[in-house]
Amino acid sequence: LNLDLRSFGRRRSRIIVALDFHPPDKDPIKWWSHLLEEVGDLVAGVKIGLPAFFKVGVKGVSKLTQQFGGDVYFLADFKLADIPVVVSEEIRQLSALGFNGSIVHLFPMGYEPVVEVARELEHQIFGVTYMSHRGCRLFEESFQTLLDYALALGVDGVIVGASRPDKIREARKKLGDTALILSPGIGAQGMSPGAAIRTGADFEIVGRAITLSPEPRQAVIKMAEAQRGVER
Numbered sequence: 183l184n185l186d187l188r189s190f191g192r193r194r195s196r197i198i199v200a201l202d203f204h205p206p207d208k209d210p211i212k213w214w215s216h217l218l219e220e221v222g223d224l225v226a227g228v229k230i231g232l233p234a235f236f237k238v239g240v241k242g243v244s245k246l247t248q249q250f251g252g253d254v255y256f257l258a259d260f261k262l263a264d265i266p267v268v269v270s271e272e273i274r275q276l277s278a279l280g281f282n283g284s285i286v287h288l289f290p291m292g293y294e295p296v297v298e299v300a301r302e303l304e305h306q307i308f309g310v311t312y313m314s315h316r317g318c319r320l321f322e323e324s325f326q327t328l329l330d331y332a333l334a335l336g337v338d339g340v341i342v343g344a345s346r347p348d349k350i351r352e353a354r355k356k357l358g359d360t361a362l363i364l365s366p367g368i369g370a371q372g373m374s375p376g377a378a379i380r381t382g383a384d385f386e387i388v389g390r391a392i393t394l395s396p397e398p399r400q401a402v403i404k405m406a407e408a409q410r411g412v413e414r
């Protein structure tokens with residue numbers, strides 16, 4: 183069993199679905215479970231963070247990883263940013279919960295021991311280098327530094343918001359094929375499916391456009407088609 187995100191993407195679309203929201207009239211765990219049954223064979227991965235954790239707890243999350251682990255890639259998005267020894271422990275716990283990879287912030291730096299722990303666990307690490315919201319000025323100022331650090335650290339991938347195609351291009355140029363680029367901001371935040379792939383991203387992270395859709399499978403099929411249309 184290959185637990186590498188790249189290999190999951192090769193088999194399916196380049197969509198990672200973010201489970202933050204659920205329709206207000208649905209039970210979150212039932213809805214997300216149903217959602218993964220509907221689209222699990224079409225997406226590369228699923229991203230879970232604090233919104234889902236607060237709604238369904240550790241038990242709910244482990245129910246999902248147990249039911250769908252191995253079929254979809256489970257990406258933990260807690261944007262970890264603590265001292266390295268604590269982040270390493272968080273990675274151990276997330277790995278034990280069934281996650282295949284974790285997102286960390288890179289600005290604390292000094293994360294070489296974190297990457298080492300992750301490697302031992304065969305757990306992938308993705309670093310945030312540019313966000314998708316307006317006004318993320320420190321990311322604008324520090325983008326090159328964060329990219330250089332991501333490269334030096336040897337992360338498996340970086341996050342670059344889809345709202346800045348120029349930043350995705352820059353990241354691809356600097357990283358070459360050494361790291362994946364995951365890009366959120368497609369759908370609810372205004373960018374079109376395929377837009378980030380076109381400029382060099384490997385995966386598009388999509389939340390509400392799928393999780394709040396009355397027909398999630400149709401929504402994913404349409405997005406996957408748009409992605410294939412611009413495949414590099």
Ligand code: O7M
Nearest residue numbers: 200285313314341343366370371388389390
């Ligand atoms: O498609 P949406 O807007 O409903 O959801 C987007 C998801 O991507 C949501 O889970 C955010 O936490 C995440 N995200 C961003 O929207 N912008 C960023 O800059 C970074 C992320 C992210 O995934 O960081 C790891």
